[in-house]
Amino acid sequence: MFEALSSRLNGVFDKLRRRGALSEADVNEALREVRIALLEADVALPVARDLINKVRERAVGAEVIRSVSPAQQVIKIVNDALVEALGGGEGIEAPGLDLNAPAPVPILMVGLQGSGKTTTSGKIALRLRTREKKKVLLASLDVQRPAAQLQLQTLANQTGVTSLPIIPGQTPLEIAARAMDTARRELYDVVILDTAGRLSIDDALMDEVAAVKAATRPHQTLLVVDAMTGQDAVNTARNFQDRVGVNGIVMTRVDGDARGGAALSMRAVTGAPIRLLGAGEKLDALEDFHPSRIAGRILGMGDIVSLVERAAETIDRDEAEKLAAKMQKGQFDLEDFASQLKQVGKMGNLSGILGMLPGLGAMKDKIANAKIDDGMIGRQAAIISSMTRKERKNPDIIKASRKKRIATGAGVTVQDVNRLLKQFDDMSAMMKRMNKLGQKGLMRGGLGALLPGMGGGKRPF
Ligand SMILES: Nc1nc2c(ncn2[C@@H]2O[C@H](COP(=O)(O)OP(=O)(O)O)[C@@H](O)[C@H]2O)c(=O)[nH]1
Ligand SMILES: [Mg+2]
Known part of the structure; x- marks a missing residue:
């Protein structure tokens, strides 16, 4: 975005x-x-x-x-x-979810069909269970689509939270009442009520949602909107605000190439803050919405805080320290290179990571032209795994016939293998030079060498 x-x-x-x-x-x-x-x-x-x-x-x-x-x-x-x-300002870091109410805290999910309500319900449940140790009950009030309640049940199983048993034939209001009863009786902290959407705003949808809201009096009514729908998302939000009343917005599919204007308009148009972002189909792809970081990202100042947080969550600290020590001793081999690639791969979408780096915003086009894609990491890893252990420890022995074998094994060309070896050489040479600069210089050198065309390496494949 x-x-x-x-x-x-x-x-x-x-x-x-x-x-x-x-x-x-x-x-x-x-x-x-x-x-x-x-x-x-x-x-x-x-x-x-x-x-x-x-x-x-x-x-x-x-x-x-x-x-x-x-x-x-x-x-x-x-x-x-x-x-x-974007809803920020002095002292406002990120609104996040507001759960400050007596348990069980009801959260009502509303929005159009396909906006991501059910997926987001699962993501929120997972986050509350793991990060905040909350006891969460998921309930689907979607009686429109036959499989909707099962979809939520499956998500509940995946996230390790309970979902309300399905009783066929119940109305959304009946399900909501049963969910709240169960939550009170069984001492749940949070109840997430996932509602049905429609393809477009219609009276029946609004009436149904408004009735559920009146009956359950949710502490958070979260409107889920698809960032890819642009101006329509803003119109949808205005409608829901007028007819149902929401106190938070979740913007999904920010992992796509939405133009982002909707995020900038939401606060002014609805008065409600964007609280969360959905950044992928996976259940852990949920982010807090930080106005100042997003502004920084837009202005190309880079969202270094999010990047560091993401790195801290995904990079294995022991592994990183082991690598750093090896680099310092000049013992870095292709096996370590592969391990470093794996760590970068784990952080997710490479262009997403680059977008968060300060000063790289403006280089976006150049990066795109250099065709740094996520497949590259996979191909490099494949090349290294086609090598024997001896070759990885001592890349100098890799001559023409070995190169051919490795290329065939990895499904790439010999030039690709050459490029990888050259990159590794450049990286090793740079590390030796940087030894004097200490750890910080090393980390920078390491990342630079991983990004051909920007650091020591050559054109990526
Ligand atoms: N790329 C991406 N896909 C998402 C995101 N959130 C939901 N989806 C996908 O959007 C589709 C519809 O989601 P669903 O939760 O069923 O929407 P609902 O009809 O509002 O309940 C599913 O295929 C989801 O995997 C997101 O943040 N990013
Ligand atoms: Mg749904």
Whole structure:
């Protein structure tokens, strides 16, 4: 999400930075371009207009134009306005889920069909069970699709939480009442009520959802919207807010290439904060929504905090320390290289990771052209696993016939094998040079060498 917007804005700001001194006209011209970029990213018109007006008011002041780095000031003002639009501000880090109510806390999931309600219910259940040690009951009120209740039951099994037993023929209201009864009797902390969606807004859906809401009085009514639907997501949200009333939004499919404007419009249009993001089909692909980090990502400043958090969750610390020690002693071999690749692979989508790195936002296109794709890691790993243990420990013995055998085994060409070996050579050489720089330099060198075209290596395959 946000790639196009991010690269447009970076273009505008690069131009501004090159100016040096800024006149009021320069700022106005830049803001006009920012406005176009926002609209192209599907930000709702009034939201874009307000944001620009706010920025202009703050930026056209004499201090900015006379300051040492006027462009930087303008960017900072745009950043702050984006954070505000995203629902953040002084002291607001991330709204997250609000469970601050007597147990059992009811959470009602609403939204259109296919927006991701059921999947998100499972994700929230998993997170509450594992991170917060909550006792969670999942209940499907979806009597529209025959398999819907079973879908939730399966998710409950996968996440290790209980789902309300299915009684065929019950109405959503009856199921909701039974869920709340069960939760009170069996002392659940949280009850997640997953409702049926429709393909589009209709009265029957709204009435049904409103009735369930009135009967269960949920502490959180979460509207689930699909980021890929852009402006429609905003219209859907407005409708649900008017007719049902929601106090939180979950935006799903942010792992896709949505333009992101909906995220920027939601707060202004509905008054409700985006609380969570769905970033994939897997049950652990749920993220808190951090306005300031997202703004940083949009402005190409990189979301280094999220990156470090993700790394801390996925990278095996012992393994990393072992590798670092080996690097320092110059004993790093292809087996270690493969292990490093595996760690990077575990962190997920490579371009997603790159997007979080500061300064790389603007390089996105270049990276895309260099065709760094996630398959690359897999192919490199395949090449290394086609080698014998001896070859991995001592790559120098890999000559023509061995290369041919390895390439055939990995389903790649001999050139691919050569490229990998060259990359490994570059990396080893760099490590030796960096030994003097200590750990920090090493880590940087390690990552750089993994990203051909940016570090020591050559073109990726
Ligand atoms: N890529 C991606 N797919 C998602 C996400 N959330 C849900 N899905 C998929 O969207 C489809 C519909 O989801 P579902 O939860 O059944 O939607 P519901 O009709 O609102 O209950 C399923 O195939 C999900 O795997 C997400 O964050 N990213
Ligand atoms: Mg569903």
